[in-house]
Amino acid sequence: MFKKIFCCSLIFVSFFFFACTKSNAQSLSPVPIIVDTDMGQDDVVALLYLLNNSDVDIKAITIVATGETSVTQGMDHAGVLCVVTGHPEIPIYGPKDRSTFVPYPVSHDFPKEWTDFNDNGYDTPIFSSDLYKKANIQRTILASQALINTLDNSKTSLSIVALGPLTNLARAFVKDPGISQKIKQLFVMGGAIKVPGNLENKADPHYKNNKRAEWNFFADPGANEMVLSVLSKASKSEKTLPFLVPLDTTNQLPLSVAYVEKLDQLAKQYPKNRSLQIFKSIMHSDPIPRGIAQGWYYLWDPTTCVVAVPALTNTLDAFQVQVNKAFINIDYSNDPKLSGAISVSNPSENTRAYPVQYASKVNAQKIEKDLLDTIANIKS
Numbered sequence: 001m002f003k004k005i006f007c008c009s010l011i012f013v014s015f016f017f018f019a020c021t022k023s024n025a026q027s028l029s030p031v032p033i034i035v036d037t038d039m040g041q042d043d044v045v046a047l048l049y050l051l052n053n054s055d056v057d058i059k060a061i062t063i064v065a066t067g068e069t070s071v072t073q074g075m076d077h078a079g080v081l082c083v084v085t086g087h088p089e090i091p092i093y094g095p096k097d098r099s100t101f102v103p104y105p106v107s108h109d110f111p112k113e114w115t116d117f118n119d120n121g122y123d124t125p126i127f128s129s130d131l132y133k134k135a136n137i138q139r140t141i142l143a144s145q146a147l148i149n150t151l152d153n154s155k156t157s158l159s160i161v162a163l164g165p166l167t168n169l170a171r172a173f174v175k176d177p178g179i180s181q182k183i184k185q186l187f188v189m190g191g192a193i194k195v196p197g198n199l200e201n202k203a204d205p206h207y208k209n210n211k212r213a214e215w216n217f218f219a220d221p222g223a224n225e226m227v228l229s230v231l232s233k234a235s236k237s238e239k240t241l242p243f244l245v246p247l248d249t250t251n252q253l254p255l256s257v258a259y260v261e262k263l264d265q266l267a268k269q270y271p272k273n274r275s276l277q278i279f280k281s282i283m284h285s286d287p288i289p290r291g292i293a294q295g296w297y298y299l300w301d302p303t304t305c306v307v308a309v310p311a312l313t314n315t316l317d318a319f320q321v322q323v324n325k326a327f328i329n330i331d332y333s334n335d336p337k338l339s340g341a342i343s344v345s346n347p348s349e350n351t352r353a354y355p356v357q358y359a360s361k362v363n364a365q366k367i368e369k370d371l372l373d374t375i376a377n378i379k380s
C-alpha cells in the first residue's frame with residue numbers, strides 16, 4: 001500500500017497552478033534563464049527553439065562536456081546558433097575537460113561515434129563555417145564559475161534549463177553552495193521514472209545489462225543526485241521543486257515521417273530562414289532517419305524546452321501537461337546494472353528520498369506544433 005501511495009505519485013492538476021492565458025504571459029517581460037547543454041543533435045533543435053522564443057531571455061549558455069559533444073566544438077556550435085538567430089551577445093562557457101563530478105567519478109562516456117559525429121557538425125555545413133567567431137565565446141572562464149557569476153550578478157533569481165548531465169551545476173554547488181538560493185527552478189531532461197532506460201538503444205555491450213538508466217543520468221550519476229537533492233531541499237514551494245522531463249514524457253513524442261515532411265515543406269516555403277534550414281538539416285542527418293523508421297528517435301531536449309518555457313510563463317495548461325510528484329533518489333554507484341537508475345521511494349522508509357516533479361503526460365501534437373512554429377517564427 002505504501003508503495004502504491006508513494007510510487008503512484010501525487011497528481012498536481014497543472015491547471016490549478018498554471019491558470020494564466022498565453023496572451024497574458026506574452027505581454028510580460030521575457031523570463032531570464034541559463035541553458036546548460038551538451039550540444040547533441042536534439043540540443044541544437046532545443047536551442048533553436050529557445051533562441052527564437054521571445055518568452056525567454058538567455059543570460060548564458062554553459063556547455064557540459066560529460067555528454068554527447070566535446071567542449072570546444074560544443075561551444076563553437078552553440079556560438080553559430082547564437083549568431084544565426086541574432087543573439088551574438090549571449091556568453092557561452094565550457095568546462096576544463098570531460099571529467100565527471102569528482103567525489104563520485106565514473107567512466108560512462110557517450111558512444112564515441114556519437115561524439116565524433118556531433119563534433120564534426122552533424123552533417124550540417126553551417127557548423128563548419130567561421131560564424132562562431134562572431135559569437136561571445138568565453139574561453140577563459142570555466143562553466144561552473146560562470147554559473148556562479150551569472151546567478152550572483154542577476155537582480156532576480158534565474159531558472160536553469162539543463163539538457164545534459166548536471167556536471168557543471170554540481171561543480172558550481174561545491175564552489176558556492178549559496179547559489180542554490182538564487183536558482184528559481186531547475187528543468188532537467190533526463191531520467192526514467194516508470195519506464196525502462198535507453199542505454200541499449202545504441203548497442204554498447206558494456207552497458208547492455210543496465211535496463212533502467214537514461215543516458216543523461218548515467219553519464220554522471222553522482223552529479224545528478226547531488227544537484228537534484230540539494231535543489232529539492234532548497235525549494236521554497238512545491239511549484240519550484242526540480243522539474244524533470246524524463247523518458248516517461250519524451251516517449252510520448254516519437255519523431256514521425258509526417259512531422260519531418262511538414263518541416264521540409266516549411267523549409268521550402270521559407271528558404272532564407274536559417275533556423276528552419278538548420279532544423280531541417282539536423283532532422284535528415286544520421287541516425288535520425290533510421291531512428292524514425294525504427295521508432296526509437298524522440299524529441300528529448302526540444303520537449304523539455306517546450307515544457308519548461310510554458311511552465312515559466314504560466315501557460316502550461318495550453319499544452320495539456322499533467323505534472324506529477326515523486327520521491328526519488330539516483331543510484332550513483334558503479335554497479336553496471338543500476339548506475340544512473342532512479343528509484344522511487346517512500347520517504348518515511350528511505351531518508352535519502354527527496355521530492356521532484358515531472359511531466360507525466362503531454363499533448364504531443366501541441367508540443368510539436370509550438371516547436372515548429374517557434375523555430376519558424378510563425379508563432380500565433
Ligand SMILES: [Ca+2]
Binds near residue numbers: 164
Ligand atoms: Ca542533450
